[in-house]
Amino acid sequence: MEVITTGCIVAPRGFQAGTTYCGIKITKDSLDLGIIFSEYPATGAALFTTNQIYAAPVRISKKIIKKGRVRAFVMNSGNANACTGEQGYKDAAEMVRIAARCLKISEDELLVASTGIIGRLLPMDKIAAGIQTAANSLGSTQEHGNAMARAIMTTDTKQKAVAVRLKINKKNVTIGGITKGAGMIAPNLATTLCFLTTDVSMPAMLLNECLRNSAESSFNRITIDGHMSTNDTIAIIANGASGVTITEKNSDLLIFQQGLDYVTSTLAKAIVMDGEGATKFVQIDVISARSRNEAARIARSIADSPLVKTALNGEDPNWGRIVSAAGYAGVELDESKVTLxxxxxxxxxxxMPTQCDLNALSRSMKDRNITIRLELGLGNYNDTVWTCDLSHEYVTINAEYHT
Amino acid sequence: MEVITTGCIVAPRGFQAGTTYCGIKITKDSLDLGIIFSEYPATGAALFTTNQIYAAPVRISKKIIKKGRVRAFVMNSGNANACTGEQGYKDAAEMVRIAARCLKISEDELLVASTGIIGRLLPMDKIAAGIQTAANSLGSTQEHGNAMARAIMTTDTKQKAVAVRLKINKKNVTIGGITKGAGMIAPNLATTLCFLTTDVSMPAMLLNECLRNSAESSFNRITIDGHMSTNDTIAIIANGASGVTITEKNSDLLIFQQGLDYVTSTLAKAIVMDGEGATKFVQIDVISARSRNEAARIARSIADSPLVKTALNGEDPNWGRIVSAAGYAGVELDESKVTLxxxxxxxxxxxMPTQCDLNALSRSMKDRNITIRLELGLGNYNDTVWTCDLSHEYVTINAEYHT
Structure with missing residues (x-):
């Protein structure tokens, strides 16, 4: 498996990207609109936020994905088009119509996504012009791919993109992906925006199953602030341009799944590492629970505790906060079996507290990567969550992100 | 109803308090041990944390309260005696034994409580000496009461105490209370430490019911950081020294309940106002839910969202964060009925967003008190939660609170 770190989203054959600054974001010349386009008809799959309040583009894309045929994504950053009522819905539908016309494809082959501030109507004149410009600028160079990764950023400090090249039946298959964070990240199905492309050919049902598997071991494992977004979308297009077709659960599919897992987990971890104000990357393993669900609830209770997160920020082994956060996860525990x-x-x-060398432990916490392993001694199920600390910078970013 | 703000815990007749600095806290001369004592035999009731990991003193006090007879509380601050295994249990039992001997009462008439750092064994030599000193210094002056309020503080910046004097059957009845915050505050039955005294006489069963009612409308309504403590205890002693006896649900009980409600809600609000780093006092009303439970889940989801809390800190009407936090509370919503x-x-x-005057709204958020009212349009149930913002100071306090 070869890892590619530039131009990622257009690394698979037959994909183009086009971007522009159309004036949604306040910062001038900060890309805020993009299109990802497959030169060939393709299948698609997508997962969406489970938040009861979800954005207009999610409402539209949920409908379109049902047919399983997708050739393009159109998206904007700077405005989430969420909590915008019927006008918001019409605007998202209009984005699809304009993009389909510019790309000369059917309106039901195109997913739409937005990210940014909630509760503002989209500036549709700017967006209409922007879609036209982005469509006119489509291309497959590395710079086209890199620009696309930048166009979906909001408070992210770094672009997040990766691709892998696999050998399936002696042919090259490529999977590319981009994602964005960096706040409102909590695990529950799809989390944040993530667009994926691949040049394998695969029926939509099977593609959906692969995407679900990958999300479960990547985006569903991360939490930054426990606040689930209204706009979370993870979507993939498979266009068959590699000449490789996978139609059943065989060893080819296994290779593809491993490649997709690598891409999604790399992107998910990149979100945590670039979490708003994050200075630590923390892996929390909850071991020997009665069920996977109970392990997950405890892992997330620990990961989302502001007291745990601030202790991690202070590089302080305040383990009482970890154990007590496990205790209020709504899972029956036996303290005399708990090990940390x-x-x-x-x-x-x-x-019982051990006589471990607290100074050595404190020193080890100065590292950027921290692991927490909590053994419950109750059963055979485990779960893992990746999170970050809570810093002054998080407060600054979110108290000063003015509407 | 007369409100008393000094000496509160000894304002009811027949109560004494004694305190000392015995050396648990690092800050010298900062009171860290206290005893509250009834001169007469009394009934008692108590509520405890529902955290599955609970401290040794909670384990002991849960047993003792079953008989419903309580004449004294003994407590220390600076060390929670939580996650301390069997030795911790023995130490908490020893605190009861020493205090009972010093006070010349039975060991099953005495509740024990601890608050502070988790996972350290108590310095029992210091505590043994401290209990003796505190018992020797028992008295009923205002200064005795005020010192007791200070002795239970940890990261609190202010002492939290109140008492009320009521007329029942033309006789004076007094209810006094002290409490402490200021982190690890999340609603679920008892929250934080709170000691209450009253000179009414009441059977333990009825007293327990009154305490439960009051906690429901006070301590169970507050959240600072969603992190439920291992040591939460709310306890009351009723010694009958006023000559007033209440044995059934009559108008006398109603007056008493209102008085107790006033004391507990004043103390609960004081915890929020003194929340770690808090600059805002926020009331969140969730209206027209399908059930009280659904209203409560949404109110707490909003109150515990770091994104909502930082927006409140920034005095920014970022209402999208509020609506989206409601959306991930696990309650089915209809966005087209939601009003904020x-x-x-x-x-x-x-x-739909309104055309309200955002500048006027921003200005109004500079006030210390902020109200959030979310109407769901689904049913007839409401709930209210009180919380505070998330500030730089919170991060400083909790990142620098070193173990």
Missing amino acids: FINNILIFAKG | FINNILIFAKG
Whole structure:
């Protein structure tokens, strides 16, 4: 498996990207509109936020994806088109219509996504012009791909893109992806915006299953602030341009799934590492729970505790906060069976603090990567969550992000 | 109803308090141990944390309260005696034994509570000496009461105490209370430490019912960081020294309940106002839900969202964060029925942003008190939660609170 780090979204054959600054974002010349286009008819799959309040583009894309045929994504950043009522719905539908016309494809082959501030109507004149400009600028160079990764950013400080090249039946298959964070990240099905492209050919049903599997082990494992967005969308287009077709669950599919897993988990981890104000990347493993669900609830309870997150920020092994956060996850526990490791150092063993070297532990927490391993001693199920710390910078970004 | 603001916990007749600095806290001369004592035999009731990981003193006090007879509380601050295994349990039992001996009462008439850092064994030599000193210093002056309020503080910046004097059957009845915050505050039955005294006489069962009612409308309505503590205890002693006895649900009980409600809600609000780093006091009303439980889940989802809390800190009417936090509470919503007011200004009406004066709204958010009213349009149930904002100061306090 070869990893590609530039031009990623257009690395698979037969894909183009086009972007522009159309004036939605306040910062001038900051790309805020983009199109990803397959030169060939293609299948598609998508997962969406489970927030009960979801944006107009999600409402539209949920409908379109049902047919399983997708050739393009059109998206804007700077405005989420969420909480915008019927006008918002009409605007999202209009984005689809304009893009379909510019790309000369059917309106039901195109997904739409938006990200940014909630509760403002889209500036449709700017967007209409922007879609035209982006469509006119479509291309397959690395710069086209990199610009697309930048166009979906909001408070992200870095673009997040990766691609992998796989050998399937001696042919090259490529999977590319871009994503954006960096706040409103909480695990539940799709999280944040993520666009994926591949030149394999695959029926939409099977593609959907692969995407779901990959999301489960990547985007559903991350949380930054526990606040689930109204706009989360993860979508993939498979256009068959590699000449490789996968139609059943065989060893080819396994290779493809592993490649897709690599792309989505790399992107998901990149979101956490670029979490708003994040200074730490924290892996939380909850071990020996009665069920996967109970393990997950405890892992997320720990990950979302502001007291745990601030202790991590302070590089302080305040493990009482970790154990007590596990205790209020709504899962029955036996304290005398609970064991905790931080950075592989045993600090709490079956309900009792150990005599571990706290200074050594504190020093180890100065590292950017921190691991928390909580063993419950109740069953055979585990779960893992990736998160970051809570810093002054998070407060600054979110208290000063003025509407 | 007369409100008393000094010496509160010893304002009811027949109560004494004694405190000392015994060396648990690092800050010298900062009171860290206290005893509240009834001169007469009394009934008692208590509510405890529902965290699955609960401290040794909670384990002991849960047993003792079953008999419903309580004459004294003994407590320390600076060390929670939580996650301390069997030795912690023995130490909490030893605190009861020493205090009972010093006070010359039975060991099953005494509740024990601890608050502070988790996972450290108590310095029992210091505590043994401290209990003796506190017992020797028992008294009923205002200074005794005020010192007791200070002795339970941890990161609190202010002491939190109140008492009320009521007329029942032309006799004076007094209810006094003290509490402490200021982090690890999340609603679920008892929250934080709160000790209450009254000179009414009441059977333990009825007293327990009154306490539960009051907690429901006070301590269960507050959240600071959603992190439920291992040590939360709310307890009351009723010693009958006023000569007033209430044994059934009559108008006398109603007067008493109102008085107790006033004391507990004043104390609960004081915790929020003194929340770690808090600059805002925020009331969140969720209206017209299908059930009280659904209203409560949405109110808490909003209150615990770091994005909502930082927007409040920034005095920014970023109402999209409020509506989207409602959307991920796990309650089915109809966006086209959702209406939002901030500080009584209508900003989102049945799924559409209004043309309200955002500048006026921003200005109104400079006030310390902020109200958020979310109408769901689904049913007839409401709930209210009180919370605070998330500030730089919160991060400073909790990142620098070193173990």
